[in-house]
Amino acid sequence: MTWDQNEPSGNQYRPAVACWDCGWDGLHDVWHSALFPFFCVRLEVAAERRLSWERALEHCERQDSALASISSQTEQLLAETEVQQSGVGGPVWIGLRFLVDRWLWVDGSELRFVAWAGIERGDRCPVLKRCGALSEQGLWENRDCAEEHHFICN
Structure with a gap:
């Protein structure tokens, strides 16, 4: 421009x-x-590597970014589109983490919008699956943080 x-x-x-x-x-x-008013979005799917949730968070932070937070249907659709266009398939890490007694985004904000997969139901207290991922179907899943997946930075 x-x-x-x-x-x-x-x-x-x-x-x-x-x-x-x-x-x-x-x-x-x-x-x-x-x-x-403004609207600013820059999502990047890391298609070149799979990392654990913690390592993905560190990677995004080294890029002056963070794992993606999704706070609206619009942001959800943008994330789904980026994942589909990247062609990575499977779940991708997002900035969702279960801490103490609830799910939070990496910036500390609470969930204002939810898109949990029906069986996952993020309101349960997960024992091992304390990190959030966006499924291939565009729904949120709680997953084991040690699993290695592609991830979305924003």
Whole structure:
């Protein structure tokens, strides 16, 4: 994407950029305190390797990322699409972990959206299966954290 005609305008605007669908043909510089809604997603399926959940988390963190958190139906569909396009098949690790008495995302946030596979039911207290994965069918499964799978960073 490139700057629109006569942009950046340099009208004492701070370095902030806006792009939205309102008939513009490119980017515009805007006042840095202007408030606009945003949606930012970058999912990457690690198709080149299989790792345990902990090692997958470490790999994502080395990439200045994290294992993917899924907090809406939209994010779920994006994750499913990325997995399908990668062609890895099988379960892939996501940033879901059972700690103390509940499932949490790696950033510490609670589940606002759930997509558990029917038999898995994440509300049970798992003994060994304390890490979350996205199944080939696009549902969440609790799995043994030592298993090695592909994974999704975001």
